[in-house]
Amino acid sequence: MKWVEKTAKTIDEAVEMALQELNITKDNVDIEVLEQPNKGLFGLIGTRLAKVRVTIREEQKEELPIVEKINNEEDKKKEKDIAYKFLREVLNCMDIKAEIKIKYKETGLYINLIGPRMGMIIGRRGQTLDSLQYLVSLVVNKNKGKDEYVRIVLDTENYRKKREETLVRLANRLAERVVKTRKKVELEPMNPYERRIIHSTLQNHPSVFTYSEGEEPNRKVIIACK
Known part of the structure; x- marks a missing residue:
């Protein structure tokens, strides 16, 4: 997933800088406000710039110039083998029998687990699935x-799509x-993938805007009036 972070005096300026660097229009990206600008006391003390993360939507990637290294078939096979071996060992340790299906797509490695006890893999609000996905990503991308x-996407029982909906x-x-109510709403802490869904859903809303605050793993989305 290709993205850039920019800081500027205003959110609009930061977004424009990011769009120029990515060479793409605003309609084809997701915008996450990481920090709201603050003029500070008397415009001097505690001044804070706006900070945004602009991410290219998946469906737009094929239209962009290819600037990243493309793994050859041998690399892809090696990465699939590494992911499979790691997952099989973890599942064996958890005493969970599951079929591991791995498919390489243009946007990354997609892994689907099929078995009778997938609730244990998903965990509370997908936390176990997210943690396992993170570990697979660390192993595959080592060195x-x-x-x-x-990019690694780990799924089971179509959980990702259901969660997105x-x-x-x-x-x-x-x-x-x-x-x-004209009052902002603070959501529960979410991982970066889920926060992007909230930001993307509301980025064109006429009356509200979203931004994130806090540190991982307790970073959360705030929905506020424009």
Whole structure:
């Protein structure tokens, strides 16, 4: 996933800088406000710049010039083998029998687990699945450079899609509450993937905007009135 972070006096300026660097239009990206600008006391003390992360949407990647290293078939096979071996060892330790299906797509390595006890793999709100995905990513990308990074997506029972649909509904419902009450809403801590779903869902909303605050793993999304 290609993204850049920019800081400027205003959010619009930071976004424009990011768009220029990515050479893409605003319609084809997701925008996450990392820090709100603050003029500080008397415009001098405690001044803080706006900071944004602008991420190219997956469907736009094929239209962009190819600037990253493309792994050859041998590299892909090696990465699939590493992911499979690691997952098999972890599942054996958890005493979970599951079929591991791995498919290389243009945007990364997609892994699907199929078995009778997938609830244990998913965990509370997907936390176990996210943790396992993170570990697989660490193992596969060990000793790789930034331009060689392989995106890993681990899923089971179509959980990712179901979770995304749930978050989209949640974002829209909370946005309505913010518009009615004129009070900001603070969501529970989420991982970066889930925060992007909230930001993307509401980025074109006429009455609210979103930003993230806090440190990982307790970073959360705030929905507020424009």
